Amino acid sequence: MSQPLRIVPDEPFPEVGTAFHTALSADGRWLAVVGHLGGTFSRSRTVDLPHGSRPTPRVLVYRRADLSYHRTVAVPGESVDTLAFHPTLPLLAVGTGEGDEYARHGTLLLADVVTGRQSRVVRADAGVAALRWRDADTLDVLLTGTDHDLASEGLIRYAESAVPRPPSGDWLTLAPEPEETSEPSDAPEPAPLAVRQPAAPHWAARLPEVDVPARHAELRELAAAVGRDWRARRAVWAVAALRDGRVLAARENNLLECWSPEGRRMWTVPPPAESFQYVGLQLQVTPDERTARVTVATGTSDNRRSTVLAISLADGSVRTEHRLRYPALLASRADGVWAARDTCELFPAPPSWSPSATLLFAPDGTPLGAVPLGHYDPRTELTVRRAPDLYALVVRDRPAPPGTETDAARADAVKGPYAYAVEQARLARQETWLARVSLGEPDAHGAVEPLFPLGPRTAVRGGPAVYVDDAAGPALILATADSGTPRLTRRALPHGEPTWSLPTDSAIAGVDLHANTLYAATATGDLLTLSPDTGTLHTRHPLASPGGHPFTPLALTTTPTGDVVIGTLEGRLLVRGASA
Numbered sequence: 001m002s003q004p005l006r007i008v009p010d011e012p013f014p015e016v017g018t019a020f021h022t023a024l025s026a027d028g029r030w031l032a033v034v035g036h037l038g039g040t041f042s043r044s045r046t047v048d049l050p051h052g053s054r055p056t057p058r059v060l061v062y063r064r065a066d067l068s069y070h071r072t073v074a075v076p077g078e079s080v081d082t083l084a085f086h087p088t089l090p091l092l093a094v095g096t097g098e099g100d101e102y103a104r105h106g107t108l109l110l111a112d113v114v115t116g117r118q119s120r121v122v123r124a125d126a127g128v129a130a131l132r133w134r135d136a137d138t139l140d141v142l143l144t145g146t147d148h149d150l151a152s153e154g155l156i157r158y159a160e161s162a163v164p165r166p167p168s169g170d171w172l173t174l175a176p177e178p179e180e181t182s183e184p185s186d187a188p189e190p191a192p193l194a195v196r197q198p199a200a201p202h203w204a205a206r207l208p209e210v211d212v213p214a215r216h217a218e219l220r221e222l223a224a225a226v227g228r229d230w231r232a233r234r235a236v237w238a239v240a241a242l243r244d245g246r247v248l249a250a251r252e253n254n255l256l257e258c259w260s261p262e263g264r265r266m267w268t269v270p271p272p273a274e275s276f277q278y279v280g281l282q283l284q285v286t287p288d289e290r291t292a293r294v295t296v297a298t299g300t301s302d303n304r305r306s307t308v309l310a311i312s313l314a315d316g317s318v319r320t321e322h323r324l325r326y327p328a329l330l331a332s333r334a335d336g337v338w339a340a341r342d343t344c345e346l347f348p349a350p351p352s353w354s355p356s357a358t359l360l361f362a363p364d365g366t367p368l369g370a371v372p373l374g375h376y377d378p379r380t381e382l383t384v385r386r387a388p389d390l391y392a393l394v395v396r397d398r399p400a401p402p403g404t405e406t407d408a409a410r411a412d413a414v415k416g417p418y419a420y421a422v423e424q425a426r427l428a429r430q431e432t433w434l435a436r437v438s439l440g441e442p443d444a445h446g447a448v449e450p451l452f453p454l455g456p457r458t459a460v461r462g463g464p465a466v467y468v469d470d471a472a473g474p475a476l477i478l479a480t481a482d483s484g485t486p487r488l489t490r491r492a493l494p495h496g497e498p499t500w501s502l503p504t505d506s507a508i509a510g511v512d513l514h515a516n517t518l519y520a521a522t523a524t525g526d527l528l529t530l531s532p533d534t535g536t537l538h539t540r541h542p543l544a545s546p547g548g549h550p551f552t553p554l555a556l557t558t559t560p561t562g563d564v565v566i567g568t569l570e571g572r573l574l575v576r577g578a579s580a
Contacts, residue, residue: 016232082129161197240292292310369439436451468490510553
C-alpha cells in the first residue's frame with residue numbers, strides 16, 4: 001500500500017499561490033481567499049492546461065478555526081474583482097469583470113459556502129467592480145459599464161444597482177445558474193442588475209484594491225494565531241532528489257531551495273538583482289551531487305541573455321559559471337555533460353535572425369564545442385532524464401514536390417502574397433525529429449544525428465521524457481502532444497519504432513522511472529503508475545490537498561528510495577512515499 005501524500009512545506013493555505021482578495025464571514029467561521037496561480041508558459045518550459053496556459057480564477061474557502069480547506073467556489077471568467085460575505089448567512093457574493101472600457105461583461109455570483117449551492121447573474125454589458133451588503137436584505141453592486149461614446153476616449157463608466165432579497169427569501173433563487181457551456185453573451189439576462197443609476201461618490205473609496213503584500217500579511221497573521229507559519233510561494237518548475245534524501249526545488253522568482261528528508265527548509269538562494277523575468281525554471285545536478293546549475297534570464301525583452309550559476313549543495317553559496325549571449329534551455333546526460341540551447345526568446349523578433357549554436361560543456365563547466373540545432377520554439381521543448389546521450393528535437397524540411405524549386409526562386413524575386421504562400425507551403429512540409437547530439441573532437445564542433453521523425457512540426461509538441469534500457473532494449477518514453485492529443489509513447493532507439501502509446505486526458509507535466517515502474521504526473525492533477533515495457537496503466541492517484549483540492553503538477557522526479565516528488569504550480573512539493 002502506498003504512503004499518503006505529504007505536502008512540503010507543511011503550512012496552511014497550500015492551494016492559494018498569490019492572494020489577491022480575502023473576506024471573513026460575519027460569524028468568524030469562514031475565510032474566503034481569491035488565489036492566483038500565474039501561468040504555465042515560458043519558452044523553456046510549458047505545461048498545457050485543459051483551459052489554456054493560465055488557470056481559471058479560484059475562490060478558496062477555509063474553516064477559520066483551524067485554517068483547513070473546505071471547498072472551492074467555481075467562478076466563470078478570468079478575473080475575480082471583489083467578494084463580500086452576507087452579514088448573517090454563510091453566503092458569499094463574488095463579482096467578476098472581463099474586457100475593456102469598450103466591451104465589458106461580468107458575473108455576480110452568490111454561493112452558500114457550507115453546501116456549495118450557487119446562483120449566477122451574468123451581464124453581457126457590464127463587469128462587477130465592488131460589492132457591499134447594505135443590510136441582510138439588500139446587496140449594493142458597483143458596475144463598470146461598456147463605453148459606447150468613443151468621444152470619451154475610453155473613460156471607465158460606473159453605475160450602481162441595488163439587488164433586493166428574492167421574494168422566496170432564498171438568495172440562491174436570485175437567478176437560474178446558466179449552463180456551463182454558455183458564453184456570457186449567450187446567457188440569459190434576468191432582472192437583477194438591469195436597473196441602474198450613476199454611481200454615488202462614496203463608491204470611489206470602496207473600490208477593492210489588489211494589495212498583495214497586505215493580503216499575505218493577513219494570511220501570515222491568521223496562521224500565527226493557530227501556531228503555524230505561512231509564506232507565499234510561486235510555481236515549482238524543476239525538482240531533483242539527492243542520494244542523501246534532500247530535495248532541491250527551483251521555484252519561480254527563487255533560484256533554489258534545499259529541503260531535508262523530513263521536509264525542513266535547509267537553505268534558500270534568492271535571485272540576483274540582475275535577473276529579468278524568468279527565474280527558477282531549470283535545474284541540473286552534477287553526478288557527484290556537489291553542485292546544482294540554474295539559469296537566470298538577464299538583459300531586456302529584445303536582448304535576452306542567460307547567466308548559468310553554479311550553487312554549492314553544501315551551503316547554497318553561488319558563483320557565476322557562464323554568461324551566455326542568448327536565453328538558454330539546459331539539457332544534460334547521465335555523466336554530467338550538458339548543453340545550453342538558444343530558445344530564440346526575443347521580443348520583438350529581429351527581421352533576420354538565426355539561433356546561436358548550442359554550446360556543450362563538461363560536468364565541471366569546461367567548454368566542449370558547439371552544435372547547430374537550428375530553430376527552437378515551445379513545440380521543440382525536450383527534457384530527458386537518465387539518458388547516456390544528449391537528445392533534442394529539431395525541425396527538418398521534407399523534400400519539396402517536383403517543380404516547387406522554381407516556385408521558391410520566383411517567390412524570392414517577387415515577394416508579396418505569392419512569396420507568403422510559398423513560405424507557408426514550406427512550413428507545412430516541416431517535420432519534428434528526435435536527434436542525438438554527440439561531442440566533437442577538442443576545439444571542434446559536435447555532431448547532430450537525426451534519428452526519426454515524430455510528425456509534422458505544426459502537429460507535434462514535445463515535453464518531458466525518460467530514458468529506459470531493459471529487456472526490450474534502449475528506448476525513450478516521451479510525453480508529446482500529437483494534433484492536440486497528449487500521450488505517452490515508448491520509442492525504441494535508435495530508429496524510433498513505437499512499442500506502445502497511451503493517450504492521456506491532459507498534458508504530462510513530468511515523467512520518471514524507478515525499479516521498473518514508470519511515474520507520470522498529468523496537468524489535471526493525477527499521478528499515473530505504468531509498466532515501462534508494456535505501457536499498462538496500473539494506478540491513478542489524485543494529487544489533492546487533504547480537503548480534496550487538486551494540485552497542478554509542473555515537474556516530477558523519483559528518489560533513490562522510490563519516493564515520488566512533484567513540483568506544483570501552487571508552489572508546493574508533493575511527496576508520495578514508496579509502496580510499503
